[in-house]
Amino acid sequence: MTVRPVRGRWLTGVAAGVAMTVAAGAFAAPALAGAPGAGHGDRHRATQKAMEAAVNENAPGVTAQVKDEFGTWNSAAGIGDLRRESPRGAHDRYRVGSITKTFVSTVVLQLVAEGELSLDDKVGKWLPGVVEGHGHDGDSITIRRLLNHTSGIYDVLADRGFRAKMFTEKFLAHRYDTWTPEQQVAIAMRHEPDFGPGEGWHYSNTNYLLAGMIIEKATGKTYADEIRQRIIKPLGLDATSVPKTNPSMPRPSSRAYMKLSEAPDATLHDVTELNPTLAGSSGGMISDADDLNRFYTALLRGKLLPEKQLAEMKKTVAEDENDPGGDRYGLGLVSRRTSCGTVLWGNGGSIQGSVSMTLATERGDRALSANFNGMDGDLFAIRDAEFCGK
Numbered sequence: 001m002t003v004r005p006v007r008g009r010w011l012t013g014v015a016a017g018v019a020m021t022v023a024a025g026a027f028a029a030p031a032l033a034g035a036p037g038a039g040h041g042d043r044h045r046a047t048q049k050a051m052e053a054a055v056n057e058n059a060p061g062v063t064a065q066v067k068d069e070f071g072t073w074n075s076a077a078g079i080g081d082l083r084r085e086s087p088r089g090a091h092d093r094y095r096v097g098s099i100t101k102t103f104v105s106t107v108v109l110q111l112v113a114e115g116e117l118s119l120d121d122k123v124g125k126w127l128p129g130v131v132e133g134h135g136h137d138g139d140s141i142t143i144r145r146l147l148n149h150t151s152g153i154y155d156v157l158a159d160r161g162f163r164a165k166m167f168t169e170k171f172l173a174h175r176y177d178t179w180t181p182e183q184q185v186a187i188a189m190r191h192e193p194d195f196g197p198g199e200g201w202h203y204s205n206t207n208y209l210l211a212g213m214i215i216e217k218a219t220g221k222t223y224a225d226e227i228r229q230r231i232i233k234p235l236g237l238d239a240t241s242v243p244k245t246n247p248s249m250p251r252p253s254s255r256a257y258m259k260l261s262e263a264p265d266a267t268l269h270d271v272t273e274l275n276p277t278l279a280g281s282s283g284g285m286i287s288d289a290d291d292l293n294r295f296y297t298a299l300l301r302g303k304l305l306p307e308k309q310l311a312e313m314k315k316t317v318a319e320d321e322n323d324p325g326g327d328r329y330g331l332g333l334v335s336r337r338t339s340c341g342t343v344l345w346g347n348g349g350s351i352q353g354s355v356s357m358t359l360a361t362e363r364g365d366r367a368l369s370a371n372f373n374g375m376d377g378d379l380f381a382i383r384d385a386e387f388c389g390k
Contacts, residue, residue, distance in 0.1 A: 044073050050378075050385035051077040051370075059377035061088030061254060064370035065289035066386060067297065074289070080254030080373065083270075093239050093253045093288045094371045095276075096356050097349025100285040101208050103242075105147050105332025106299060107215055107226045109309040116218050119144040119312065119331075123151075126214045130182075133189040141197045143214065146207040147331040148317055152193040155204035156184045159191065166278065169260045171352070172269065178245050179277045181209040201317050201329065205282035208332075212281025223281045235298055239288040247273040250286065256353025258375045271353040283351055289369035292356075296346050297364035299333075314345070340388035350375065359383055 044066055051062045054077075061078030080088040111117050123131050123146065124138035131138030136153060145151040156162055162184070165174040188206040195202070212223035219226055224242035232240050241250065249256075249272055259266040276284035287295075298304055305313065316328035316335050328335040334347050336359060346359035346367075357379040360367035368386050370379055 043068075043070065044075070044386065046385040046389050047368075047382060048075055048077070050382045051075065054372070054378045054381060055079075056376075059372045059374045060257060061374075062370060062372050062377055062382070063088050063090055063092045063094070063254075063289060064368065064382065065090075065293055066366070066368050067293045068366040072290070082255065082257065082268075088254050088373065089252050091252055091288060091290070092371070092373075093250050093286055094356060094373065095249075095256070095351045095354040096285050096287050096292065096371075097279070097283040097351040097354065098205075099287070099292065099347045099349040099356055099358060100242075100279070100281065100283045101332045101349075102296070102299070102347045103227050103231055103285065103332075104208055104211050104215070104223055104281050105313065106304055107223065107230055108143065108147065108211055109305050109313055109331065110230055111215070111218055112312075113306050113309045117143065117214070119147075123210060123214070126217045127210065130185060130213070131189065131210065135192045136189055143211070144312075144331070145197055146211050146214075148201075148315075148329055149203050149207055150198050150201055150317060151204065151207055152195040152197055152199065152202065153204050153206045153210070154188045154191040154193055155202070156188040156206045156209070159187050162187055166352075167260065171260055171271070175271070175274045175278075175352075176247055177278070178275055179280065181213050181280050184209050184280070185213075201319055201321070203319075203329075205279075208282040209280055215281075227285075231295065231304065235291075235294055235304075237287070237291040237295060239286075240291045240295075241286045243276045243284065243286060245275050245277055247275050249273075254373045256373050258353045274352055279351055283349055289358075289371065292358040292369040293360070293367040296358050296360045297367050300345060300360055300362060300364035336383075338387045339384045342387050344383070344387065348379065355379065357383065359387075 051064060054062060060082060061080050063076040066073045074090040076088040076090040078088050080086050112119055121143050122139050123141045127138060141151045164170050185206055215223040215226055227242050255270050256272045257268055258271050260269055302310055313331040313333050316330040318324045319327045319329050333345055336344050344359040345362060348357040355375060355377055356371040358369040370382050
């Protein structure tokens with residue numbers, strides 16, 4: 001994956017890029033939606049320019065929103081539907097990939113605050129016999145290690161057979177398949193763990209499939225139901241959904257594109273429709289920039305978690321032990337440093353044809369959410385333009 005903001009996220013190692021038969025220069029002068037004019041938008045001129053610069057044949061369109069002390073700024077650049085040559089929408093909904101993980105972790109930490117479970121509970125306590133085989137041992141892995149990716153559990157997305165169904169031309173025959181988390185965890189258990197619990201850091205979507213299963217075991221309701229009741233409804237996130245098996249996208253939304261081969265002449269495919277169970281509690285949600293900014297702002301301001309649990313969420317580990325000052329991962333919440341040194345909190349995510357990012361200042365007084373409807377957009381350039389003015 002060439003998009004650094006979502007390295008190792010849902011999905012990992014996909015051949016990035018978009019190619020489409022469109023008129024020459026279609027991306028040279030991006031279509032704008034909600035483009036800034038005088039006044040409020042001028043404060044985001046650098047962000048708009050970065051969005052326009054990022055639009056190319058491998059990233060058809062981008063939509064973004066900034067919320068700060070001055071209000072809300074929405075904008076877009078590029079193309080939302082290549083067949084119709086219609087512009088990207090400034091209020092599009094999109095698949096958010098691993099941003100789902102912050103929602104799932106928030107629910108787990110709410111259950112911790114309520115005394116229903118503990119971060120130190122072993123996975124085997126809640127899911128006996130599930131994490132076993134080839135060196136995996138659920139009785140030695142805590143829920144905390146699931147949430148911060150220090151469990152060592154093998155990532156189902158690394159399985160060759162599963163990857164082929166997700167990221168090659170085989171996807172076209174399997175895009176509507178329904179997957180259960182049990183099926184996906186069982187695939188991961190065919191492999192050895194990456195390391196022993198607590199002996200390293202490695203991003204594994206299997207961790208959050210298990211977290212979703214634990215939520216259901218602890219509450220008797222699905223992770224989706226708990227997210228709706230505990231987060232979506234209280235915050236009024238009207239554009240946010242946790243779809244079951246429905247493959248379609250709600251409106252307004254743009255089409256999603258990606259190649260399913262690394263060949264230079266690979267065909268671009270419209271991958272908008274897919275069964276969200278292929279990602280489930282590791283990355284299956286849909287939202288928009290406004291709702292994501294509202295969610296992370298509420299989270300960072302302590303409106304969703306008690307102070308103790310929010311502090312636990314922000315206890316981070318280095319994603320790269322050789323770069324301790326780089327990106328750090330907490331409990332479903334990521335800490336990132338801009339090129340000008342500002343520390344931001346949020347998450348990123350990708351899923352077929354959709355790459356997203358939400359980042360906010362520590363107290364949530366400034367937040368940015370952005371999404372490309374392709375697999376090769378420079379989200380970090382947009383981030384630095386907004387928070388560093390370049």
